[in-house]
Amino acid sequence: SISLSVNICLHCQSNTKPTLDEISVWAQSFDKLMKNPAGRNVFREFLRTEYSEENMLFWLACEDLKQEMNKNTVEEKARMIYEDYISILSPKEVSLDSRVREVINRKIQEPTPHTFEDAQLQIYTLMHRDSYPRFLNSSIYRSLVHHGSHTSSES
Numbered sequence: 001s002i003s004l005s006v007n008i009c010l011h012c013q014s015n016t017k018p019t020l021d022e023i024s025v026w027a028q029s030f031d032k033l034m035k036n037p038a039g040r041n042v043f044r045e046f047l048r049t050e051y052s053e054e055n056m057l058f059w060l061a062c063e064d065l066k067q068e069m070n071k072n073t074v075e076e077k078a079r080m081i082y083e084d085y086i087s088i089l090s091p092k093e094v095s096l097d098s099r100v101r102e103v104i105n106r107k108i109q110e111p112t113p114h115t116f117e118d119a120q121l122q123i124y125t126l127m128h129r130d131s132y133p134r135f136l137n138s139s140i141y142r143s144l145v146h147h148g149s150h151t152s153s154e155s
Helices: 002-013 020-028 030-035 037-049 053-066 071-086 098-107 117-136 139-149
Strands: none
Touching (some): 020 037, 030 037, 030 117, 037 053, 037 117, 037 139, 053 071, 053 117, 071 098, 098 117, 117 139
């Protein structure tokens, strides 16, 4: 049941259900969807149905890396991101062009919090162009809009 997984998913990061205003803002702008934790959760749930959840996981890992100040932790996280999402041996490999891969292969020698910036932008753009329009037409999103438009006392 899709609505069940949506509800579980919405409660992953917070106990507040998104308002109908928030939900409708997600349809206006991919940036607003991605800036909202509940929005990212619902979108990630949708990506899982398309077998492309690794795009969101990679993007989140890059966001996390950009906050990191400790050099050793940066190196550790960068290597993990590389192994999990860049390595062609990984089952969660994200789709990047050869130019971006070359940049990463150079930068990974001396990783910084911004090592994956080009790749992150490419994946963000891919999700925006490719998955986001399908998300807005998906039953997951439509059921949110539908349920959000009926104010309920359920928690």
